[in-house]
Amino acid sequence: MPTDSYIKVNDDYISYPLEHFCIPKHYEDDLEAIMLPWGLIQDRIERLARDIFQDVKDQPLTAVCILKGGYRFFTDLLDKVTALNRSHGQVSVPITIDFIRLKSYSNDSSTGDIEVIGGDSLSSLKGRNVLVVEDIIDTGRTMTSLLALLQKHNPASVRVASLLIKRRSDQPIRYRPDYCGFEIPDRFVVGYALDYNEYFRDLNHICVINDNGKEKYKQ
Numbered sequence: 718m719p720t721d722s723y724i725k726v727n728d729d730y731i732s733y734p735l736e737h738f739c740i741p742k743h744y745e746d747d748l749e750a751i752m753l754p755w756g757l758i759q760d761r762i763e764r765l766a767r768d769i770f771q772d773v774k775d776q777p778l779t780a781v782c783i784l785k786g787g788y789r790f791f792t793d794l795l796d797k798v799t800a801l802n803r804s805h806g807q808v809s810v811p812i813t814i815d816f817i818r819l820k821s822y823s824n825d826s827s828t829g830d831i832e833v834i835g836g837d838s839l840s841s842l843k844g845r846n847v848l849v850v851e852d853i854i855d856t857g858r859t860m861t862s863l864l865a866l867l868q869k870h871n872p873a874s875v876r877v878a879s880l881l882i883k884r885r886s887d888q889p890i891r892y893r894p895d896y897c898g899f900e901i902p903d904r905f906v907v908g909y910a911l912d913y914n915e916y917f918r919d920l921n922h923i924c925v926i927n928d929n930g931k932e933k934y935k936q
């Protein structure tokens with residue numbers, strides 16, 4: 718798949734007003750607008766699942782979920798790949814799953830210190846075709862560290878699916894995943910498991926947090 722195959726959300730994109738969608742009451746005052754509604758996210762993931770299914774063919778795959786932010790994308794993506802497994806009589810992808818917990822953000826900034834907090838032993842990835850499933854590539858530090866870590870365990874291959882990649886104003890995009898849902902503007906987004914100090918993971922849509930939200934939940 719070409720690495721530039723993603724939906725680009727422009728800097729002057731037209732956001733969706735909060736009042737046109739259902740937002741939990743406890744977040745109503747903390748969000749600026751909706752950038753990506755849940756339904757659009759689902760539709761895009763359906764296509765990513767098809768691309769992955771067609772590329773992998775019937776090779777066994779180990780899908781690695783990067784917790785916590787990746788958990789919703791991971792479950793929705795795998796649901797859609799396994800639906801293809803059921804409906805395509807001739808081809809199916811055998812899948813095993815692993816989890817890695819990484820953490821580096823405090824408030825809306827990367828600390829630069831990528832901590833592996835827990836998860837499965839990476840030694841089980843030896844000789845496997847690995848699909849890393851991540852929610853967002855922002856500075857790219859997490860992915861760079863993770864890929865270096867994975868290589869130490871001699872997987873047969875590593876591909877990366879990230880739902881979002883951020884266009885940062887302070888640096889060009891240096892790393893592009895094999896599969897990407899959306900390239901987004903340089904705004905701090907929350908929802909669909911993306912958090913601000915652990916809040917907003919329980920919001921379905923991907924939204925831009927406002928100053929009130931940052932202040933209310935800051936550490």
Ligand SMILES: O=P(O)(O)OC[C@H]1O[C@H](OP(=O)(O)OP(=O)(O)O)[C@H](O)[C@@H]1O
Binds near residue numbers: 784854856857858
């Ligand atoms: O490209 P980067 O600037 O490194 O940012 C991306 C990472 O930041 C977030 O993780 P976080 O450390 O917030 O942990 P979380 O997944 O538990 O929210 C996100 O889930 C990515 O893993």
Ligand code: HPA
Binds near residue numbers: 822855904906907913
């Ligand atoms: O914009 C973001 N939102 C939530 N978590 C993140 N981790 C890196 N960038 C982001």
